[in-house]
Amino acid sequence: MRRKQLAAIPTGSDLKPIYGTGDPGVVEVLRFFKDPIGMVTKRRAEFGDITYINSFGLKFVIPLEADGSEAIAMNRNKAFANEPAWGFLIGPFFRRGIMLMDFEEHRYHRRIMQQAFTNTHLKGYLQDMQPMLRDRVAHLPVSDGVASNGTAEPVRLLDEFKQITLDLALEIFLGLDLPRAEADRINKAFIDCVNAGLSIIRKPIPGLRWSKGLKGRKVLEDFFYEHLPEKRATQTPDLFSVLCHAESEDGHTFTDEDVVNHMIFVLMAAHDTSTITLTTMAYYMAKHPEWQEKAREQSRTLPPEISYDTLDEFTVLDRIMKESLRLNSPVPGLPRQAKEDTEICGHYIPKGTYVSAINLVSHHNPKLWNDPERFDPDRFTKERAEDKVHRYAWMPxxxxxxxxxxxxxxxxxxxxxxxxxxxxxxxxxxxxYVWKLDNSTLPVPKDRLPVRVRAL
Ligand code: HEM
Structure with a gap:
């Protein structure tokens, strides 16, 4: 078996080493893109509870059990920092976003941003999104017509959801009624920024992802600065305005630059993640029509308009959503960098090492889930509660x-x-039909999920 040690253990230390294959970065990354679950399973058999992979010219330590993922996420010794790791991946496109901040500075910004996510604001966002989403869903294309080749034209649900979640973000987050072409321009800028973060070639070569991402960032900055004065001037219920006026309990507020950086980051954070979750849910409900019907039956017993108080009554949808987030987590991992010599579950991590908790390590782990590759929303019922087996069994x-x-x-x-x-x-x-995921970006179906949609 190929086996290469990450680093020599300091003399006198009883910490354990970490092993990987030592294969070149391109090989390791392509292996991960091709079959991430298979790769993790194989690594666990070869190297036990932790390994490292070469990736983007760096070595990334990856715990292969939930305890290690917990150690990274909880960061009890404050040994791991977000900025150098997320900054390396997406920094040029999402710099100064809250996820790229650390420790005291992060706490300062989070306390202000939290004001935009209080129950009162959430209730307002939920109420505001009802008519818009009802209308957008009502205008989804259906595929009852017959195409020239004799088959019904499928609807690419990924594209439809992407459009809806972007329009929602523009309306609820920005409070702006943009012409279609302008909305499309902003959508494209976001997508370019997101895709750039995962490019293998990380240099601004014209026409390639990195360069497109840098252009996208500029488009977004110009856009938000242009609209900032009107948002500062009047208080409206949208997130943009809320962030302009948000004040933490200690009386701190955001500068113009903070608002622009946070808006760019939050829109990105909200957009693709929700799109991927919706697409995954739609996929599994198409593959398992009995679950689609079960969810529909429940929906028919509930009012067409969702309110904050009825949200919890969608128990079937809730389980389907949780199971979809388990099977295909939109944010695949939590990358960090060690700021000092430290350890994960007794394994030596030298200062400067990149680490990442990878969701699928927990989400597809047969020690935590019964038959993990099976779509089984009932594993989230109170009686079975498989997600409660470990605090980090379910961590989307x-x-x-x-x-x-x-x-x-x-x-x-x-x-x-x-x-x-x-x-x-x-x-x-x-x-x-079995979907194939493109893991070189956030995980989306390569064919954008073609389905047959019938109006009821
Ligand atoms: C199903 C949808 C979503 C998923 C799966 C998801 C997942 C995540 C994950 C895993 C993180 C932590 C990353 C880390 O620790 O390195 C995160 C952070 C964040 N998410 Fe989400 N997210 C979703 C939707 C949203 C939405 C709708 C918003 C905004 C309305 C949002 C805003 C944020 C922000 C601002 C952070 C950074 C928090 C901080 O660093 O303090 N996310 N998200």
Missing amino acids: FGGGVHKCIGLYFAQMEIKTIMHNMLLHYEWSVPDD
Whole structure:
């Protein structure tokens, strides 16, 4: 077996070494993109509870059990920092976003930003998004027509959800009614920034991802600075305005630059993540029509408009959402860098080492989940509660001080869209259809999930 040690253990230390294959970065990254679950499973058999992989010219330590993921997310010794790791991956495109801040500075910004996610604001966002989402879902294309080749034209649900979540972000976050072309321009800039972070070639070569990402960042900055004065001037219920006026309990507020940086980051954080969750839910409900029907039956018993108080009554959708987030986590990992010599589960981590908790390490671990590759939403029922086996068995929203600030917002948006989908459409895929994920970006189906949609 190939086996290369990450670093020599300091003399006198009883910490354990970390091993990897030592294969070149390109080989390791392509291996991960091709079959991440298979790679993790194989590594666990070869190297036990932790390994490292070469990636983007760096060595990344990856715990292969939930305890190690917990150690990174909880960061109890404050040994791991976000900025150097996330900064390396997405810094040029999302610099000074809250996820790229650390320790005292992060706490300062988070306390102000938290004011935009209080129950009162969430209730307002939920109420505001109802008519818009109802209308957007009502205008989804259906595939009842027959195409020239004799087959019904499929609807690419990934594209549809992407459009809806972007429009929602523009309306609820920005409070701006943008012409279609302008909305598309902003959408493209976001996508270019997101894709740039995961490029293998990390240099601004014209036409390639990195260069497109830098251009995208500029488009977004100009856009937000242009609209900033009107948001400062009047208080409106959208996130942009809320961030302009938010004040922490200690009386701190954001500068113009902070607002622009946070808006760019939050829009990105909210957009693709929700799109991927919706697409994954739609995929599994198409593959498992009995679950689609079960969710629809429940939706029919509940009011068409979702309120903050009825959100918890969507128990079936809730389980489907959790199971979808488990099987295909939109944010694949939590990268960090060690600021000092430290350890993970007794393994030596020298200062400067990059580490990452990878969600699928927990989410597909047969020690934590019964038959982990099976779509089985009932594993989240109170009786079975497989997600409670370990604090980090289910971790799609991360954990610790950087835990997703938008997780309730995400649930509101996702449940509203799905509730409307279930009431108005039935969608399906051929029996033998199995999606293939593109893991070189955030994990999306390569074919953008073609489904047959029938209006009810
Ligand atoms: C299903 C949808 C979502 C998923 C799976 C998700 C996942 C995550 C994860 C894993 C992190 C932590 C990353 C880390 O620690 O390195 C995170 C952070 C964050 N998320 Fe989300 N997210 C989702 C939706 C949203 C939405 C809708 C918003 C905004 C409305 C949002 C805003 C943020 C922000 C601002 C952070 C950084 C928090 C901090 O560093 O303090 N997310 N998200």
